[in-house]
Amino acid sequence: MKRYHYLTAGALASLFLLGNSSDSQAQRRPNTQFAPYSSVSFGVGSSHYYGDLAGYRQFIKATYIMPRWNVGLGYTRQFTPHFAARAAFTWARIAGDDYTFNKGNINKSTESLVQYTRNLHFRNDLKEFAITGIYNFVADGRNSNVRAKFTPYIFGGIALLAHSPEARTPAGTDAGEYEPQKWVKLQPLHTEGQGQPGYDKPYSLVTAAIPVGFGLRYRLNENFNLGFEIGYRYTFTDYLDDVGGPYADPAVLTGVASKMADRRQQQFDSRYKNPPDRYAVLKDLFNAGGQSQADVLSALQTPVRGAPGSILGFLKDGYILTSFQIHYIIPGKIKCPPIK
Template sequence: MINKTNMRYLILTIFSLATLFSYSQSNGGFGNSNNWSLNKSEIFFSVGATQFLGDLGGLNREGTQNSIADLDWSSTRYGAGFGYRFRFHPRFATSTQLYAGMLSGNDANTDEIIRRSRNLSFRSIVVELSQRLEYIIYAKEEGGARYNSYGTKGRGTKADIFYVFSGVSGFFFNPQTKINGSWTDLRPLRTEGQGLPNGAEEYKRTSLSIPFGVGFKFAIGKYWRLGIEVSYNKTFTDYIDDVSTVYYDPETLQDKVGGNAVYAANPSIENHTWFTEGQQRGNPEDNDAYMFSNITIIRNITYPKPKGMSRTRWNGRTKF
């Protein structure tokens, strides 16, 4: 379901891409060199850190999913992925990536009294398939020893590229919490009365997100590149952490689901009167978000042009 917050992100994405395209056109095109075509096709592997921005955990303040100021560094987890990038224009590329990582949040990590007393915690794997459009802000690309047959012997390969990106992602998640020392799936426990009388609506374990990010990469050999990439992913769900609306009737939970559901719904450790039926448990107006910060290893798989190609075409430089 697209609420007002997600609609603003969609509008911002479209506006940003339109502005970048207009700016590039107004600055006289992309130069005369075709060296960018030496790097059309790439495969890449990513590994790095993940961060969750949602109702649980965070710093010593009221939570917000819209600001990295609420990052809880102790909840940092890890992820990895791989993908394919195709550059179809000097300034534009598209990439497809499959990524898997773990997200985590824990109220025990904050000194903000309401969140700490609430005492909720979770972890969730996220498996994401994304399709992105990249806009290249700066590029300096020169053929090196790889292109000896074209007269470039002795020159090191350069492929310095700085870019921003956005797109759309589909992902799977499965929130869990520890009960009696074992990780237990939360969705079947219906902690906010999902699907029960007067409870919240049931949620799916798949959703969409909009990634916004920035990246930089450079050559470390004839075919290899090394890069760093950071993305902020605003989702269309508020249930990655299984927390969104209000506390449900514990007697009904006990009767319909069982004791584990009662505990998972309300494990508060103090100020218990704040966490009774009908009281706020999460913020349904502010969907969850997560971040990926990755080191990327990139392999250029673009085939060199056959011998006999004009040297002037291959020995030039592209610099934005």
């Protein structure tokens, strides 16, 4: 009988200990359900233009020859350990200049000579609003406090882009009755005859773009990340640079538009505050005679305003943005443990 009591007491004690052990393990077991979190970001970086004044065929040169700046703000929602979505606004400047891009190559390439002779330039301030999806290659932990220390990621999406290309009026005596070297908006001038009978309608100053790229994110501490990313934007316009087709008939151009549309006969490159003399180089080439003289005459008479002979002529204008970023992790709600 006593043995029975001892066995019963031992069994009850074992059940009690096992029960406490299970409760303790349950309390220590982490909650594996992911808690979505949000962050805001600020970034600065460089902008690089590709188009008729800096062709895709010379991608490396186009990337480094005339970089400009960008600043951006973003809001990101991390929905799963791998996937996030971001809404971002970026203000970026791009620029191009025939003189700067081709001045060292006119003796080496007919295409460079034609573009040098064309003598166009522009700048354009882009306002981009983009929605992108992000895939992190390294998964986050169950909440923002245990997110990955370091992760590369890729992104892609859709963007709406507002833009308005500008250029300087001619320098020196080429300016005529106009104020020299004043930045003016090009779209209202209809430099390719847009809006006139037999010509295309004026191009839109709002277009869509497709952003794609990759980045790196580093967890600095509980509240901040540091990041770097680089992304290409393919746009649905050929007029970020105001160049897309042939020269217009001078008869359909009036006022300053006649000076801005065809700049082949202008002596100076007007983008510079102290504009260089373009004629000196062309005169030397022309005076050399032979084929060089024929090439200069041909360049001065070409009907094509866009980039000549491009094997990638079907591509619209585009740009690359780089960005160094800081991210602030928005604190989530603090959940109090239940009172038992």
